[in-house]
Ligand SMILES: O=C(O)C[C@H](O)C(=O)O
């Protein structure tokens with residue numbers, strides 16, 4: 067079992083830090099399809115730089131290492147109890163070494179278990195089979211994309227598309243709609259798994275099961291193959307683009323499966339996965355526990371590191387505006403949607419727990435003129451009790467929509483950084499108070515960790531590592547203004563234009 071445990075540690079570390087080959091190829095294709103100089107092209111450059119940095123640092127690609135979900139197929143007689151114990155031990159170990167963020171939170175008390183173990187975490191599923199080896203697969207699916215999963219019950223009425231009936235064309239409409247409703251919030255461009263049929267539970271399970279397929283396989287069922295190809299081609303006409311900034315690629319992969327249903331129910335379930343599609347697998351010898359072969363590793367491996375060096379010579383950077391807190395209202399009012407800013411100096415992290423806390427309590431520090439970063443980092447303490455940032459990309463900002471505007475006004479905060487954009491309430495507050503929303507590239511956790519030069523302090527540690535308020539000193543932290551103090555929002559514009567584009571897919575296609 068010791069070897070099996072070591073194999074599991076390796077599986078977790080590799081999955082968290084190195085994207086599989088099929089995923090790299092899909093991202094490379096998207097990159098080649100964007101026009102140089104656009105926001106989408108810039109974002110994809112950051113994404114591929116980040117992939118290369120994660121390879122090199124053997125550190126998490128994204129700070130949200132998600133809900134670890136293992137799927138094991140085992141020969142009859144293999145001891146599942148022992149395997150489960152070894153997997154749990156491996157999870158705790160990978161958390162201790164900073165390859166996983168402590169992500170297991172008590173749903174009633176809010177307490178973080180600190181080692182990723184707890185009721186329901188990790189998810190481990192076993193299946194017996196006739197083969198003589200163990201097939202072990204792992205997916206680390208983050209929370210932002212998980213929140214964009216969606217389940218439709220047919221028939222239904224859909225924005226832009228009208229009625230979706232109980233047939234293949236109705237299914238087509240649901241799947242197109244699922245990509246539209248995700249906008250950039252699940253760190254598009256994404257991959258989707260579609261589950262047709264089943265009940266509410268087995269439908270979602272089937273959808274997630276599709277995410278274990280190679281992105282390049284061909285569906286043996288002709289109707290499903292047609293559906294997959296249709297969606298992949300046409301969802302990319304929605305113009306949502308990388309991070310929802312607009313652009314040519316919105317979807318990187320679509321895989322669909324179908325199971326039977328009962329007459330009254332007709333569910334279409336969609337599991338959305340961000341570009342940081344972390345899933346790997348291995349064949350393991352059941353006697354020795356050793357790795358026999360890695361899965362998803364056929365074909366060419368794209369090493370983005372080489373491209374980083376080449377691209378650095380070519381790119382002329384867009385004009386960047388330096389921002390350093392404390393920021394004046396005048397400075398904020400001079401910023402407009404589309405401006406690229408480079409932040410130097412201090413910023414403070416604050417996500418779900420902090421926003422709720424600040425809505426009911428005083429701030430632990432003076433936030434006047436300051437910058438709040440929606441981020442739950444991976445942190446490690448060294449032997450001298452000093453904290454280090456191991457991964458620190460933005461989290462989905464829309465969750466703070468109920469609080470954000472009020473908090474900015476009350477504490478004098480001038481800028482918030484996050485991803486995916488915010489809604490009408492925040493936009494109004496930015497206008498009234500003089501604030502901006504800055505979009506960072508979701509998932510680019512190594513890229514941003516590199517911009518953080520020191521950890522100057524931390525407050526509210528009782529909320530656990532991802533939710534505490536970290537005081538970070540940064541250098542050249544780049545972000546784009548996507549909501550300004552003049553009532554403009556790139557997110558609102560893209561949502562509107564993509565809804566109009568969605569409507570072109572209203573007419574029946576599969577008869
Ligand atoms: O929890 C996080 O750090 C990010 C999350 O995955 C998100 O996409 O919002």
Ligand code: SF4
Nearest residue numbers: 128208210253340509
């Ligand atoms: S931040 Fe983005 S890339 Fe990271 S897990 Fe969340 S959705 Fe995925």
